[in-house]
Amino acid sequence: MESTFVLEVPNDLRAIERAVDLVVGRCQTCEHHASRFRLNFRVALTEALANAMLYGNGADPHKRVRVDVTVNESEVLARVTDQGAGFDPDAVEDPTTPENLMRPGGRGLFLMRQLLDEVRYNDRGNSVTLVLRLEEEAASFDEAASA
């Protein structure tokens, strides 16, 4: 069974925590994947929203960020779209190299890629789709439950 929903989030950093809570709260199957949602999905969605607000929308309070969420038994997809001109995700440097380690910024996209199964941008670079697959942990949960 698949469910979809859309959030329109004001371009306000203070709205991020509530938006993430709303998305995670709507995922009915997430209780079986608590560890991945507690950290991976929450952090990645926070990063995507912050990037959209700060860099995509240029911190413009009149703009908005749209979040399209699809949840089914095998995965959760969240597409985060801003109203900006887009950027080149391949131009982002590796924040774990010795020369970048002390930099205060530059870890957002890296964390998204590390924490999720898939992160893909549209050609324009103003919309990122976050994918977290659920099968593996669901199988483990079922095995544990039936043991």
Added chain:
Amino acid sequence: MSFSVVKQDGVTVVDVEGQLIVGNRQELKQKVLDELEGGDRRFVIDFQQTGYIDSSGLGVLVSLSKKIREQGGELRLSGLNEDLRTLFELTKLDTLFRITHTKEEALQGL
């Protein structure tokens, strides 16, 4: 989300309750900088009651650590659960900070 600051054995201890993310990281930064400007040099930030940290929160910790070191001080982190430790390991920031399991361990020898 809230932060509490207490002085313990001459060390400034900051407890982070809730999330440390882009929407509130400046508040933590300002609290610590205020104490640094006031002459404090030894700091522990405790995450025992923290849900999650995003890259902005990590960035603030890096920035604070640098500023404290420049003043001859030290910042230690404590109380990170397994999830939060994962974030530090992924970003290799576990190599940058002294991280202890408990606040009490962090206070030892600081």
